[in-house]
Amino acid sequence: MNDEMQALVKPKITVHDIWKARKTITPYVHKTPLVYAPSLSQKSGAKIYLKYEHLHLSGAFKLRGAINALCHLSEKQKAQGVTTFSTGNHGIAVAMAAQQLGMKATICVSNHVPKSKSDFIQSLGAELKLTGASQDDAEAACYQLERDKGMTIIPPFDHPEIIAGQGTIGLEILEDLPDVSCVIAGLSGGGLLSGISLVMKQTSPNIRTIGLSMEKGAAMYESLHANHPVTVNESPTLADSLLGGIGQENHYTFPIIQKNLDEALLIPEATIAKGMAHLFAHQHIIVEGAAAISTGAVLDHYLTFNPGDHVVLIISGCNVDLNAHASAIRPYLDQV
Numbered sequence: 176m177n178d179e180m181q182a183l184v185k186p187k188i189t190v191h192d193i194w195k196a197r198k199t200i201t202p203y204v205h206k207t208p209l210v211y212a213p214s215l216s217q218k219s220g221a222k223i224y225l226k227y228e229h230l231h232l233s234g235a236f237k238l239r240g241a242i243n244a245l246c247h248l249s250e251k252q253k254a255q256g257v258t259t260f261s262t263g264n265h266g267i268a269v270a271m272a273a274q275q276l277g278m279k280a281t282i283c284v285s286n287h288v289p290k291s292k293s294d295f296i297q298s299l300g301a302e303l304k305l306t307g308a309s310q311d312d313a314e315a316a317c318y319q320l321e322r323d324k325g326m327t328i329i330p331p332f333d334h335p336e337i338i339a340g341q342g343t344i345g346l347e348i349l350e351d352l353p354d355v356s357c358v359i360a361g362l363s364g365g366g367l368l369s370g371i372s373l374v375m376k377q378t379s380p381n382i383r384t385i386g387l388s389m390e391k392g393a394a395m396y397e398s399l400h401a402n403h404p405v406t407v408n409e410s411p412t413l414a415d416s417l418l419g420g421i422g423q424e425n426h427y428t429f430p431i432i433q434k435n436l437d438e439a440l441l442i443p444e445a446t447i448a449k450g451m452a453h454l455f456a457h458q459h460i461i462v463e464g465a466a467a468i469s470t471g472a473v474l475d476h477y478l479t480f481n482p483g484d485h486v487v488l489i490i491s492g493c494n495v496d497l498n499a500h501a502s503a504i505r506p507y508l509d510q511v
């Protein structure tokens with residue numbers, strides 16, 4: 176193989192890389208609790224555990240991947256800083272990781288970013304670059320910063336160090352619950368479930384991994400069915416952290432998810448709201464729709480388990496507007 180061809184071959188991500196990520200992020204990212212959920216267990220007939228990934232200081236698991244990616248930069252890259260165009264939990268995670276590691280970060284956002292998110296990003300010392308009306312403008316601004324200032328773009332999911340960072344969740348689950356039979360999480364770009372499913376399938380092919388998305392705008396779900404990356408139209412959803420495409424040039428997460436994920440399902444909005452209401456009423460936690468989708472799916476019997484199964488739901492984040500949370504759960508509080 177000549178050098179040119181070699182450059183086109185993307186490195187394969189292994190569980191070894193995920194162990195190395197664990198070592199890299201340990202000084203910056205604490206291990207999260209895995210808690211038993213009595214009421215969900217009773218309703219489902221399986222033993223249900225919740226992995227509390229909303230307890231990171233950034234409010235979501237994405238800090239794992241962001242810290243891992245930033246730690247892998249060269250000294251020159253570290254000096255020139257990082258940039259990204261995600262307005263959601265990845266943007267917050269990159270800003271926080273840069274702050275912890277003493278690097279410059281510029282987060283490019285469209286004019287539509289909610290004030291709570293832009294305030295959070297700025298409070299972390301990152302520069303916020305307002306770029307225009309669309310997400311495409313924000314992306315273009317990012318590439319401009321790369322060209323003009325030599326900043327490194329940190330992609331939200333399709334990147335080996337991001338995937339390995341998120342995969343450390345899988346290692347923690349196995350430490351606490353070695354006889355896990357199934358792991359369920361929200362599925363968007365697939366960074367979260369790529370890392371976790373690599374760990375689970377390497378450990379035992381019998382451990383099921385399941386990805387859940389909202390009904391409208393589920394890019395990975397549609398891509399899996401089409402057998403190639405497709406673009407989809409987005410609509411408002413309670414699981415806003417699951418919106419966004421998977422990239423027409425997807426290199427890592429699409430093939431990893433295609434190979435390792437056992438099931439991908441679409442979940443309606445009312446079920447997501449029920450999940451949020453149940454976690455509020457029975458676990459006393461306030462989490463975003465993307466984090467409650469698996470709880471809702473269990474409650475509404477989208478998933479069936481064998482008695483005695485040990486099932487882990489990834490409670491992926493808590494960055495939700497409190498008024499939006501209150502109005503989402505109100506209709507369901509007396510049903511859950």
Ligand SMILES: *Cc1c(COP(=O)(O)O)cnc(C)c1O
Pocket residue numbers: 235237263264265332361362363364365366367368416417463465466491492493
């Ligand atoms: C990003 C995110 C997800 C989905 O992760 P992907 O790697 O994009 O599949 C799920 N939940 C929350 C809260 C997120 O921020």
